[in-house]
Amino acid sequence: MALTVLSIALVIATLGFQNALPREVAFYREREPSRVRDLISTALVIVAVNSLIWTAILFLEAGNISQVFKDARLAHALRIVVFALPFWALTAVIISISRGFGRVREQVYFQNIVYPTVFMLFVVVGAFLKLPSAFVFGAYVATQVLTLLVLAFSAWRIKLFEFRVSLNLRLGSKLLKLSVPLMLEGIAGFVMRWTDTLMLGYYRTSEVVGLYNAATPIVRVLPLFLNSVGIIYPSLAAILYAQGKTTELSEYIN
Template sequence: MVARERELSALLSSAAIVMVGGIIGSGATLAERVVIGRLLSPDAYGEISVGLALLNVGVTVALVGCTQGVSRYIPRYDAVEDRRGVWISGLLVTTVSSVCLSAVLFLFADPIVSGLFETEAAVPLVRLLAVAIPFVACFRIAVAGIRGHENTIYRTLTRNLLDPLLRIGLLTVLLLSGVGIAAAGVAYLGGAIVTLVVAHAFLSRLMPLRGRYRTHVPELLRFSAPLVVSTVISILLTRTDTLMLGYFRSSYEVGMYDAAYPIAGGLLVVLSAFGFLYLPLVSRLDDDGDRDAVDEIYATTTKWVYVVTFPAFLLLVVFPLDVIHLVFGTAYTDAARVLPILATGFFLSAAAGRNRETLSALGSTTWIAVGNVVGLLLNIGINVALIPRYGAVGAAVASVTSLVAVHTVICSVLAVRYDITPISPEALRCYVALPAVLLPLAFALSPWLSITVVTIGPVLVGVGLASLVVAGLVGGLESNDVVVLDLLEDAAGVSVPMLRRWIPSSGDEDLDAKSPN
């Protein structure tokens, strides 16, 4: 029990550090969208959204799965010649693939624009984003090398701070100068070039980049190539809605959808924070044959992702119009129709926990691909059926349905094959009680409460405290939760004795297990 608490404490401590960077990065990404949305019309914002969706898909294809390969193989070698060779191998593969893809997008920009965009002004945007693909892809390889050295600080500085902040600065200056939608292309290209240089400067502090090297291209490709399909499918799951909206409907509707999407996507910040150490930790526990510990850590972390994320979910579902007006302004009022739908989908994703990483650690990566394929096919089918008639609302329904399908497949495999689930009796009480108690109360109070710059902080804190109280009152806390409480108290510098009384000790649980029913 002590060993498991120590593992959980290390995971939570890492998650807290990474979550700070994730919150900053998500905030910066949202700020970038806000700058575009407030300085341009909703139609122009929609055009840029389609362009950025193309960029994301292009970079994902160009990387050929090499980011995971570089991060995996660098720590496996002691010799600097091999570590340097892994990084160089990643750069070689990525440079060749990204330059080829960039050339195709650049040359076929006109037909792409005629199919997905509403104005010929998007041609320069697509061509600039095409040129940016090799720089963004090579920057990601540098970050993968930094991750391979298990350095969270340099990764956070480059990926979560420098990259988005550079783009925001360039976008603001260019849009205020009247450049138009092409400003996004210039900002992404300029930001990627600078960040590429800085990321490699940081990487050079972890290993010398000049010197002898042994390349590992075949080894890297053998590991990375199978990941291409699942990685591309994953990114298509998040961007197909935008691309199909651009094809079937107007840029205005794309703008409404992509105003709500990044706000709802912020619900995954807490879940993402557990990703840095979760996979290696669970892999080690499985290698030791301790499946019970895997189940316990998966259930505990998932429950707390749910509890911590719930206040933001409540805010987006009960006050969608206030949130949209606060972030993007009154020109994006129609986005409030899709925000609660998307928020539900992302919240359910958070409630499933790190199920993909858990299944990966157990060696069943094929089922992850199966889940993603099922989700993508469902997504495309529902989009084709609903977008022509219902527009952005139809796209949101497709997104939620596909996300639920993916997590249903993966969680079912974990439960049936490995008897691992995110649902303990205590967690189930939390999952049911929080929305059952707090959502009706929030809806009842909503006519007398509005979300503004002044009220949003107190409302989130109030709902967060109420969530902890409800979890305690319904018996949703268990002995492992003392590790979480210790971390929260250390971070806040305050003691929460009332909540600690609701956490049973390990001895109490053992007695309960031995006592007759």
């Protein structure tokens, strides 16, 4: 249940940048390449600050959230996993930026391979050593930290973009105008995907939620191949639009 709450916070912490950045990065690469660096830096700063704010809010309100779901244990779990939020949010944003450069390697390797593999190794070690359940929550935080560090190192090594701290308010406001509606769309999509889990958490126990969430990923594998095509679509469409190739864009859509 704690991870479900954290997933909701991720949607808000990233402000819809996960969907907006692939389009914006691809667009600026074609129209104004000199501003791509400022766009990326601004996005990273905004998400870092916003995710830290929501980390503090969730940590302080963990008790009240646990009362909503009538599970006192949720507060303890949430106060641990909440520290993964900034790292998870920045990982998501960097992956979105890489998609703006027409790359899917970062999403496939770091989101779909590195993260689940490292977390599984932590869980196996914890089970073998018979460590308490709190270890799993700590392992989740450690996994998000390691994933971000490895991803950042990979992006730096291949010089995908430069890491620097700068905030362009004009670019930031423009990006927010585009991304906030996408964030609302993301929240709506999240509600559609996770209403069953939230309802189970409210009416039943955490054990039931855990069993249910162990089964549902099997079903979510079905649209995997369709979604893999959709990952690269926004950046390619933005490039064609920026180049004024509306005919090719229409053919691409159809």
